[in-house]
Amino acid sequence: MAYNGRSMGRGRRRSRRGGDEVLVQTMARALLFPALLIYLELVFHIHMKTALVYAPVYLFFGIAGGFFLSALTLPWSRTTNCITTKVLAVLVCVIFGAEVVAKTILQSYYGLSALKMAAGNRLTDYSDVIVSAILSKLPILLLLLLPAILLCVSGRRLLGFERLDIRFAGLVLAAALVFHVVGLGVIHLPWKGDLTPSGLYHMSGNGDDQVEQLGLWTMLRLDAKHMIFPAKNTMGNDFSGLDTLNPSGTSSEPPDGSGSEPAPGPVIDTSPNVMDVDLAALAENGANDDIKWLANYFNSVTPTRKNEYTGMFEGYNVIQLVLEGFSGYVIDPELTPTLYKLTHEGFVFNNYYTALHFTSTSNGECQTLLGLYPFNGPPATMTRTGELGTNCYFSLAQQLGRKGYRCLGYHANSEMYGRSASHNNLGYEWHQFGEGFDGLDLRDNGELQWPQKDTVMVEASVDDYINGTQPFHVYYLTISGHMPYSNNRVVRPYEETVRALPYSETTQNYVATAMEVDRALELLLQKLEAAGKLDKTLIVATGDHIPYFNVDTLEELTGKKFGSSKDLEYLHEDSLNFDVYRNSLILWSASMEETVVVDKTCCQVDILPTLSNLLGLEYDSRMLAGSDILSDSEGLVIFTSRCWKSDRGFYNRFTQEFTPAEGVVMTAEEQESYVSAMKKLVSYKLESTGMIVENNFYNCLF
Numbered sequence: 001m002a003y004n005g006r007s008m009g010r011g012r013r014r015s016r017r018g019g020d021e022v023l024v025q026t027m028a029r030a031l032l033f034p035a036l037l038i039y040l041e042l043v044f045h046i047h048m049k050t051a052l053v054y055a056p057v058y059l060f061f062g063i064a065g066g067f068f069l070s071a072l073t074l075p076w077s078r079t080t081n082c083i084t085t086k087v088l089a090v091l092v093c094v095i096f097g098a099e100v101v102a103k104t105i106l107q108s109y110y111g112l113s114a115l116k117m118a119a120g121n122r123l124t125d126y127s128d129v130i131v132s133a134i135l136s137k138l139p140i141l142l143l144l145l146l147p148a149i150l151l152c153v154s155g156r157r158l159l160g161f162e163r164l165d166i167r168f169a170g171l172v173l174a175a176a177l178v179f180h181v182v183g184l185g186v187i188h189l190p191w192k193g194d195l196t197p198s199g200l201y202h203m204s205g206n207g208d209d210q211v212e213q214l215g216l217w218t219m220l221r222l223d224a225k226h227m228i229f230p231a232k233n234t235m236g237n238d239f240s241g242l243d244t245l246n247p248s249g250t251s252s253e254p255p256d257g258s259g260s261e262p263a264p265g266p267v268i269d270t271s272p273n274v275m276d277v278d279l280a281a282l283a284e285n286g287a288n289d290d291i292k293w294l295a296n297y298f299n300s301v302t303p304t305r306k307n308e309y310t311g312m313f314e315g316y317n318v319i320q321l322v323l324e325g326f327s328g329y330v331i332d333p334e335l336t337p338t339l340y341k342l343t344h345e346g347f348v349f350n351n352y353y354t355a356l357h358f359t360s361t362s363n364g365e366c367q368t369l370l371g372l373y374p375f376n377g378p379p380a381t382m383t384r385t386g387e388l389g390t391n392c393y394f395s396l397a398q399q400l401g402r403k404g405y406r407c408l409g410y411h412a413n414s415e416m417y418g419r420s421a422s423h424n425n426l427g428y429e430w431h432q433f434g435e436g437f438d439g440l441d442l443r444d445n446g447e448l449q450w451p452q453k454d455t456v457m458v459e460a461s462v463d464d465y466i467n468g469t470q471p472f473h474v475y476y477l478t479i480s481g482h483m484p485y486s487n488n489r490v491v492r493p494y495e496e497t498v499r500a501l502p503y504s505e506t507t508q509n510y511v512a513t514a515m516e517v518d519r520a521l522e523l524l525l526q527k528l529e530a531a532g533k534l535d536k537t538l539i540v541a542t543g544d545h546i547p548y549f550n551v552d553t554l555e556e557l558t559g560k561k562f563g564s565s566k567d568l569e570y571l572h573e574d575s576l577n578f579d580v581y582r583n584s585l586i587l588w589s590a591s592m593e594e595t596v597v598v599d600k601t602c603c604q605v606d607i608l609p610t611l612s613n614l615l616g617l618e619y620d621s622r623m624l625a626g627s628d629i630l631s632d633s634e635g636l637v638i639f640t641s642r643c644w645k646s647d648r649g650f651y652n653r654f655t656q657e658f659t660p661a662e663g664v665v666m667t668a669e670e671q672e673s674y675v676s677a678m679k680k681l682v683s684y685k686l687e688s689t690g691m692i693v694e695n696n697f698y699n700c701l702f
Contacts (some may be wrong), residue, residue, distance in 0.1 A: 013193040052211040058215025060183035071349025074169040081161040093148040109221030113379035204231035230691030239300035241677035272303035273621040303632035311616030317537040325481040326543030328584025336518040346588030354595030362417040364544030371608035371624035375690040386421030391699035399429030409475040412452035454480040454520035480516040485509035541586035573641040574654040577646035
């Protein structure tokens with residue numbers, strides 16, 4: 001046989017080229033998902049304007065996660081490898097895009113633990129908002145989906161997807177483990193700040209900070225992990241200094257901040273608002289470590305004291321409203337005269353805030369009805385109380401129910417956030433569309449008109465309780481103020497009036513929704529007066545949250561700058577003026593002869609203990625996150641970012657700077673001690689809610 005050296009040389013070169021091509025494809029397939037997660041995390045974080053200083057953390061974790069996904073796409077048949085790779089790539093890209101939309105609409109990132117809650121809500125009611133958010137985010141969504149699109153179009157030609165030895169897949173898994181270990185090392189570097197990567201890695205919830213510091217991939221992974229293995233309490237057992245808000249149990253100023261000496265009069269009972277419970281015994285013998293920790297914590301808190309307002313409205317009927325999307329900046333003496341009257345008479349609160357927290361409305365209710373800050377992550381705290389049947393011993397409905405009151409609740413909407421379970425569990429006879437609430441506006445096909453008018457809600461419910469002999473407590477969750485404010489049926493009766501206002505159409509429409517709330521309150525007062533019940537009824541009302549999609553609306557109404565709507569949508573509180581959360585709290589009775597002005601800093605969690613004291617109810621002030629606004633304790637509001645504002649000043653978590661309030665003088669040593677103790681107290685107030693609910697803590701005592 002003749003020897004052809006030239007032909008064999010070409011064959012060897014083709015063989016080498018073929019071998020090089022296989023090697024390139026093999027390495028490309030191993031690196032595909034690490035590269036994809038690096039790309040997605042960087043694009044995502046740049047768009048969300050997070051602190052890029054944490055990029056080493058989420059890139060190492062992303063590379064580890066990427067190698068894990070790559071290993072799943074290597075050892076099968078060519079077709080299976082191809083399908084698995086494309087499905088995983090599309091899924092990962094879609095998840096990153098979905099989280100952008102979720103953060104825009106709901107101010108929260110959503111992990112697996114939130115899907116059940118989302119599935120139970122009527123998202124069709126918000127279809128306009130969802131479509132609008134997707135359209136507004138189309139460029140970034142396309143950018144996030146681009147790798148998956150390219151892979152689906154050209155993946156087979158470029159990568160081949162041939163079966164690879166399972167031992168190679170094992171090496172890729174080993175690489176995932178190595179990079180994960182490196183990531184764990186990076187989070188334990190000496191990062192600065194109140195929340196650090198190492199702390200967040202072992203915490204449940206706090207999704208915003210986890211995404212910023214650990215990455216979206218790691219937040220989702222930890223969320224799934226904690227669904228199976230709940231995170232442990234890492235707060236420690238140092239309960240010293242928790243009397244910081246009221247070191248001596250007294251205050252140098254009365255609630256109105258006037259500094260004047262109290263007028264001579266009858267002796268006032270100033271004993272602590274506590275109950276006969278043995279917290280020390282529970283701390284010793286509790287069923288688990290969380291219960292023991294809570295008992296120790298509450299036993300270390302200085303209780304608030306009874307005061308001149310204790311029992312002021314004992315025996316009164318109570319009507320409480322949570323007003324959807326409400327800001328006090330919209331109140332006008334001509335356009336909303338009833339709101340103006342109720343916020344300028346009775347008790348007037350000059351420093352009241354409704355800060356945004358996880359799931360906005362549901363956890364606005366949580367703060368108002370439970371006196372607790374919501375857990376900062378799924379599941380929504382209020383929803384969880386219904387799922388578990390948690391003993392909500394201090395809810396106003398349960399407290400007044402034990403006094404013989406009839407307690408009813410109304411919401412002119414369908415089932416959302418599991419309210420049927422949670423609000424009946426709170427102690428209300430709960431009425432919503434489809435569950436015993438008739439007389440609402442319906443379409444021809446029997447479906448509920450969206451949104452319902454608050455005047456219709458009051459008219460359809462008031463006869464249930466107004467003429468009875470039994471004292472009543474009624475809770476209304478309104479709906480008329482719900483976004484969006486374009487094409488809103490609530491606006492139409494007021495359209496002619498608001499079109500004359502010097503605002504944009506969106507702001508005009510928002511004013512119209514406030515006018516509807518105003519007319520509902522006016523109707524309620526008229527009904528009470530006609531029934532002879534007005535003088536013996538206490539009216540309480542607060543917003544669930546501000547109109548967070550429409551910061552520009554609040555800026556138009558006030559002439560102030562608060563920051564961009566985008567910053568508020570994403571809860572970038574480092575870029576916001578916190579006065580955007582300043583609001584109005586209604587606490588009014590026709591029987592009050594004088595207005596009481598209160599300058600103390602306060603917020604939604606303070607409503608329940610304040611009402612408990614005003615109604616002369618027995619409650620334990622140590623076991624609520626809020627405190628009686630009219631007591632001698634110092635005021636406090638905690639924002640979702642863990643910035644906080646007290647009567648002594650404002651602490652910015654992002655800069656770790658404390659700015660004393662006007663007139664407050666503190667030495668550097670006093671300030672350091674105060675801020676240190678307050679940060680611990682803030683952490684305990686925020687983190688204790690989940691433990692109270694999950695462990696049914698109040699049931700251990702009562």
